[in-house]
Structure formats: C-alpha cells, structure tokens
C-alpha cells in the first residue's frame with residue numbers, strides 16, 4: 035500500500051484557541067477514509083490544511099510526499115467544501131466545463147470531462163439544467179462531480195451528506211462506494227454509523243485531538259477473489275458484471291478474477307456466485323473474501 039497522507043505533530047490555533055493538537059496519522063491509498071467528530075472538533079480546519087488554504091503552526095503534513103498547496107499536487111488533490119454552491123444562472127454543464135478550463139483543459143476536453151463526471155454521479159441527463167431545478171441531493175452529486183474533474187487521486191469531501199434525507203444520503207454513499215477505483219476519498223461527518231460501512235479507515239477527532247485511528251474490516255465495499263479452471267475470460271467478465279450489486283470485475287491474472295461489490299446491495303454475493311458457477315458449469319479452484327496481495331497492489335498501482 036502507498037502512503038498518501040502523513041501528519042506528524044500537527045497543531046493549529048486561531049489566536050489563543052488551539053483547534054488541532056499534535057495530530058499524528060498516516061493514510062494509505064485505497065478504500066475511503068472517514069474523519070469523524072462532533073461540531074467544532076476541527077474537521078474542516080484539518081481539511082483546509084490538507085487543501086493548503088490554511089497552514090499549521092507546528093508539525094508537518096505531506097500529501098504524496100509534498101507540502102499541501104504545492105504546485106506538484108495541482109490536479110492530484112481536490113476538495114468539496116461543506117458549503118459548496120452552484121451558480122443559479124448557468125447550467126451545471128457550463129459551470130463544470132468552466133471549472134475544467136480553470137484547471138487548464140481546453141474547451142473540448144473540459145466538455146468531455148464534464149460529461150464523464152456527470153455520468154459518474156448519474157446526472158448525465160441534467161447537463162443542460164440549471165442548479166435551481168435540481169433537488170438538494172442532486173446538487174450535492176454535482177458538487178461531487180466537480181471534485182472529480184481532472185481525475186484527482188485524493189478527493190476530500192467535507193460532510194457530503196449534511197442536510198440530506200436518509201434516501202439521498204444513502205445514494206451519495208453508494209455513488210462514493212462505486213467510485214473507489216477512481217480516487218481515494220476522505221469524508222468527514224458527525225456520524226460514524228453512516229460512514230462505518232463505507233470506509234476502510236476511521237479517524238476520530240474530538241476537541242482537536244485524534245482519539246482513535248482504526249481500520250474497519252466490514253466496509254460497504256466487498257471483494258471476492260475467484261480462481262477458475264480454464265476460464266473463458268470474456269464470458270466470465272460478461273456474466274459476473276451483470277450480477278446485482280457487482281460494481282466491477284477485473285481479470286487480474288489468467289483464470290483469476292477480482293470482484294468488487296456492494297455489501298449493502300448484495301450481502302450474500304458469495305453464495306449466489308456459487309450458484310452461478312454451478313449453472314454455468316465452471317470449475318473453480320477457490321473463492322475467497324478480500325483481495326489477494328496482488329490485487330491490492332494492482333489496485334494501488336491503478337490509483
């Protein structure tokens with residue numbers, strides 16, 4: 035696994051109010067990371083330091099081995115601020131294209147990139163609509179699309195589900211779960227329960243102190259490793275990709291398939307998969323939960 039964020043003794047004060055107290059943590063690329071803490075815990079302050087908008091008073095923090103805000107991180111890190119707003123006067127397509135051009139894309143590339151990111155959040159049909167006709171949940175999804183412009187490797191989402199009803203919040207979480215091969219997400223929230231199933235690592239912040247960092251074994255994202263005998267790879271990929279709850283299938287090596295799925299939608303995928311293998315007459319050598327080391331390395335190498 036590759037380390038993307040490394041913080042040592044990170045502290046920040048506003049005047050005499052110390053907001054972050056000597057934070058030490060390290061974040062790996064891959065599954066989403068939850069930053070959990072009550073109001074005023076310092077989550078937004080930490081995000082602002084990661085974006086390079088604020089500078090710490092003491093300690094050190096590096097993203098991809100570089101100082102936040104440095105030129106070398108341009109395009110590699112993006113953020114959705116808590117209070118992200120869309121302009122009511124322009125279509126969302128026009129706005130995202132403009133932001134793409136601000137990143138240095140030419141018009142045609144920015145338009146293509148706008149279409150790509152809107153499709154990722156299931157809003158391709160709304161490209162010509164203004165923000166005023168979109169629901170609150172849809173506007174959040176547009177903001178997530180904006181954060182994905184230019185294919186950043188690290189995406190910081192400050193309370194992306196704040197103010198959403200449970201159905202829209204679940205939809206946003208499902209979209210993020212489906213995008214984990216696109217980027218590593220760091221997501222802040224007050225509510226551990228909403229992120230526990232989505233995230234692989236949880237950082238708990240309380241009064242500016244990191245009280246716990248732990249890995250979550252049971253994320254919403256499931257992985258199955260399947261080894262078959264003499265597989266017709268194209269046929270296997272085609273069949274497995276159509277199973278409900280399956281997000282992606284990769285033919286990682288000859289006869290070996292990595293299945294990435296949503297545990298909420300398909301909690302018993304392993305059982306239904308065995309039925310599919312039997313129905314297709316496919317001989318299998320092994321079916322295991324979790325990724326093999328090779329697949330983890332493959333996932334990291336592919337961002």
Ligand SMILES: Nc1ncnc2c1ncn2[C@@H]1O[C@H](COP(=O)(O)OP(=O)(O)OP(=O)(O)O)[C@@H](O)[C@H]1O
Nearest residue numbers: 048051053071072073074075076077078079080224
């Ligand atoms: N620019 C600032 N000047 C002075 N105090 C600030 C500033 N920004 C944040 N603070 C204070 O720092 C503390 C942490 O704020 P921060 O916004 O980082 O917390 P948070 O965990 O994101 O809270 P919330 O969940 O309410 O968004 C709060 O007490 C806040 O009032």
